[in-house]
Amino acid sequence: MFALSQQPINAQSLRQQCQDPQAGGFVCFEGWVRDHNQGKSVTRLAYEAYPALAKSEGERILAEARQRFDIVQAVCVHRVGMLDIGDMAVWVGVSAAHRDAAFKACRYILDEVKSRVPIWKNESWTDGESGWVEQE
């Protein structure tokens, strides 16, 4: 399941979606808003998405992960709207029979979501300016 969320991401309930008696390993990634980025001091940020395409591209990435790796469940939610320092921007969770597949699939999903899902980050800095940030 891939979703965009206007509300704070509830990691606990997403984790439950990954539970399964056949799963022996669970890996999750959380992206948090940092107080600095590319040398600038960040006060908050906003994520904008193209919702229809974000949803379909996100689901396509999860399907690819299920094909490439021997996993049980895979879930990803990306936050949109205004976020403060420490807020969770993205959550990726993968359960699998064995740890290796869980680690690799989690990393694959995260990397693909960052580069392919149409979501854009706008940072606000301590100097009062703000701007769109391209991938590092």
Add this chain to the structure above:
Amino acid sequence: MFALSQQPINAQSLRQQCQDPQAGGFVCFEGWVRDHNQGKSVTRLAYEAYPALAKSEGERILAEARQRFDIVQAVCVHRVGMLDIGDMAVWVGVSAAHRDAAFKACRYILDEVKSRVPIWKNESWTDGESGWVEQE
């Protein structure tokens, strides 16, 4: 922080120990008791540890991870005693400024803990038997 726990592992409170305004990525691994292992149907299992050495070896592994990877916090807790299917056996959490270090350090800690920390798994099977299980 490395610890052994007789009680169910509280992932939420451990996750909070990893939070930091400088951290932009957080990776955690949870090991869950599976209903099968190496072709046998498992009903429950017990972990036994050598507590003094488990603690010191676990802390040594976390220190190694902090030296090798650019991370902010690293925490690992391993359960001991009787566990049921679905219970959490081990939790590893790592926060870092960037995702790559968080993924690599989490995997490093998990692999080293599994192979070096003196903890042993005793499985109970549906045939009524039980036995000590060596690493796969």
Add this chain to the structure above:
Amino acid sequence: MRPEIKSAQDSPARQLTVELYGRLKDQLGFVHSTRQTTATTPAQLWQELVAERLQQHKGLEAAQLAPESIRPVINDTFAAWDDTLTEGDRVAFLPPSSGG
């Protein structure tokens, strides 16, 4: 009477909706607009938008709006730069993603 054959050049203007995302909103100066255009492909439409903007804003450089890193979308589907635009299409231009 000869049948009427239209080239892209002399095709009549069609009405399209254009949506911009991320930095492209700042660079082209709008978010959403409905316009009449004779452009028949996303490539032509993009060229038209960039040409208008460069005329208004001498400071902006064409390189910042090069299509290489931009993806066109027609009616919520990723499109090719030379796909055909038809009356009423919603055309979006997306800069590289920066989620996560």
Add this chain to the structure above:
Amino acid sequence: MRPEIKSAQDSPARQLTVELYGRLKDQLGFVHSTRQTTATTPAQLWQELVAERLQQHKGLEAAQLAPESIRPVINDTFAAWDDTLTEGDRVAFLPPSSGG
């Protein structure tokens, strides 16, 4: 009078505590025991324990108790097989870890 020089062989018996972990408890048939021994190293002590057990249990094979995968511990510290044992030491033998 010559000073008394003791070799490992004729050293007097010392009292040690032996602890076993994981599968070694099943294989050697005890968890914890206090014993008198003339062994002066973990290697000698292990050899002694294995010899006793093989004599009692003909089914057991020496290969299952080969020291290659086992780690000796003296007083809560990882030790070498040829470290010196002294009176009152707590000696543990650990099979390969299987946590996680």
